Amino acid sequence: LSPRMRILDTMVEPLEIHGIGTRAERREKAGDMLQMVGLSQDMLQRYPHAFSGGQRQRLSIARALMLNPSLLVCDEPTSALDVSVQEQILCLLEQIRDQKQLSYLFISHDLAVVARIADEVAVMRRGLVVEQATPETLFHNPQHPYTKALIAAQPEPDIHRPINLKLVAQGAGRPEDWPEHYRFSGSDAPPLVPLEPGHKVRCHV
Structure with a gap:
């Protein structure tokens, strides 16, 4: 959201770039999109600084929807x-x-x-997908050491369930130090292997 542009100008810019609609049609579309994200059409003449963080996020969503x-x-x-x-x-x-x-x-x-x-999650490490599955499978049955480290690093409000620093350190470390099944060096990574329907892990067969 450019601080120098009114919300109306920001909203209709994608339509202007693509030559879609008349000026009145663009303004009407902008108003409709604001209503869709829970904002009022009378906000179109305001500048971004007049909005809260949550409202600005709604504005960004509305602008992204302008081209359907x-x-x-x-x-x-x-x-x-x-x-x-x-x-x-x-x-x-x-x-x-x-x-x-x-x-x-x-x-x-x-x-x-x-x-x-x-609906489906792909865990990436340095631009490489290391595990892919549905959320139910991934969060309840993670297989890759990096996935396990990400999940283990999430704090829980329970003093009796501290973060497993050893698990986090192993998964966040170098691929050369992972368990042998997942280990690789440089860019010579193993392929994504299906473990079960909808669940793939990058490991050696």
Whole structure:
């Protein structure tokens, strides 16, 4: 959101670039998109600084919907928001997904958010997918040491369940130090191997 552009100008910019609609039609579409994300049409003449963090996230979602996409790339869409606002944004994304039949490519380090919104999860380390499965499988039956480390690193509000630092250190370490089944050196990584339907792990056969 450019601080020098009114929300209306920011919203209609994608339509102008692609030569879609008249000026009135673009403004009407912008107003409709604001209503879809729970904001009022009278906000179109404001600048971004007049909005809270949660409202600005809604504005960004509305702008992304202006060209009626079938896929949205959501890169850490809740990382800068407090927990209550995160919940609102996730509910909004779920509502829009169902209403417009959208697909999301959701990129996040927050495993709780991933577990909630994803139909399928791919765990990546340095640009390489090391494990892929449904959330139910991945979070309850992780196989790759890096996946296990990510899950183990998530703090729990229980003093009797401290973080397993040994498990975290092993998975976060060098591939040369992983268990032999997953070990590799340099870029010579093993392939993704199906362990069961819908569950793949990068390991030696």
